[in-house]
Amino acid sequence: MMNKKNEVVCFGEILWDVLPGQELPGGAPMNVTYHLSKLGRKATLISRLGNDERGIALRKIFEDKGIDTSFVQVDALHKTSIVLATPNEAGDMKYDIVEDVAWDYIEKQPDHETLISQSRYFVFGSLAMRNKGSRDTLLALMELPCTKVLDINLRAPFINKEHITYLLRKADIVKMNEEELGLVTGWYGDYIGIEEKMQLLQHRFNIETLIVTRGAKGAAIKHQDHSYLHDGFKVQVADTIGSGDSFLAAFLSKFMENKNVDAALTFACKVGAFVATKKGGCPDYDVSEIDRTNIICSIPD
Template identity: 40%
Template sequence: MKPVLCFGEVLWDAFGETKKAGGAPMNVAWHLKQQGAAVSFASSVGRDASGDELADFLEQSGLYSDLVQQDDTLPTCEVTVQLDEHGHATYIIPQPVSWDNIRVTDTLLNAARNASAIIFGSLACRGTQTRDTLHELLSESNTLTVFDVNLRAPHYDRDTIHTLAARAHVVKMNEDEAELLIGKGGDLKQKIEEFHGTYHSQTICVTRGDKGAILWHDGKFYEHDGYPAHVVDTVGAGDSFLATLVAGLLNNESPDTILNRACRVGAYVAGQRGANPSYNIAEVEAL
């Protein structure tokens, strides 16, 4: 199968004195690779010590290539992660940083043209340069497009979100993001159908934390109540869910099977420290 192209931010998540490599698109790429998918990752790091360390991490993880650019002027991103008593995370994200300046290259265009899917989020589109690059990639490709809404206040605006949603075959969001895009109150299924009527997405998924997720795919709803987890932190749980969802869609698995596995993997990751624990997908499914 052609590789899945994950496009966007890569960064250090700082938990006090400890830091871990992160960024939603990179996390998704990591989890796709854990699950045996072919994957490529496009981003930018600064030409600094933090960037060198991130490049080393990506190389060790099998995610480094000439799709990872180096920026001579903007620094590598280091995010402060704050966890509440339930392990839920909030983020302080500096701006501008290296991945705000991802540029179009022939290599990147070829990767988009030859991808089985392109996964992108809202955060890297907060600035003009990276947003314009993404739109050019989407215009040059004819493949499955996946929008991970992944809102990080104040780093988004409604016009950008609506534009990205309109270009996506698959849209994944959490409950809070759904309230912003679909509206508060009322019947969620009806609102998802209204969302489809506006954006014509083939697949729409709303994750509901420890209550599982609801999936609309090809005109039919599927639901899962989720799996219990002893939450260490929620960083990366949604990214692992999305990776599992995309892998299942590309393998033409049944939506029920995909949703069950995605909820299981998300619960497993929420029970680990950081976004990218190593695991064997067969072992996770057997838990």
């Protein structure tokens, strides 16, 4: 294998999660980049910030956390993105994603080709397809030689069957939650049970590794012709922002070592549960805290 200078490149939204009483940094690609870095992996983010106070503050926060911001562009015309996040009684979040913001206009740069071609994984989300500016850039970068990781985030009204179908056909690894799995498979017929739905998507789109997160119920994976299941971990939830993103980061951080799916799945569930005990998508923590936290393996009913 060629020597990879950078292990993972993430592409897409960077923003402020505006919660009741506070604003926290986030955006799925940013969260994945952050947690990969916390787990000792070299990760880089391609995104775009407004030339405003929120943008300046975000860049400083990420630089202070040791995140490479050299591929985060500055937009003189569009504002830094915000998402209005409202928790329900269970701690799950409802999102109102403001449109026409800086990350909708990520421009392709000449050094992107070298960056991605010399990396092992290229991670991108479906939200980056909502605007032609970033969409055209993403479609061009997806043609570069690299393992492609699709993180599906179906947030109304940004759900486009044609776009999702195209991304599924291009991706080597796909992560979605159980609700999103039901929505996507519902486009093709009436399927019952998570195993049947996952098998449909894997075969229809020739996906090597399909990951479905199930909240407190853990996660399921179909890798090649094998199925894997973890029942999850019980924790005291602070909020679920970034939990799925930290899951993906943790899975990739272990999977790239030796492609042991069981070990990667267990570690991902553990990290995702741990992050759910914290506030926001990019909480401060030491990796040693993960093993010290009161995380109890769930027992199926």
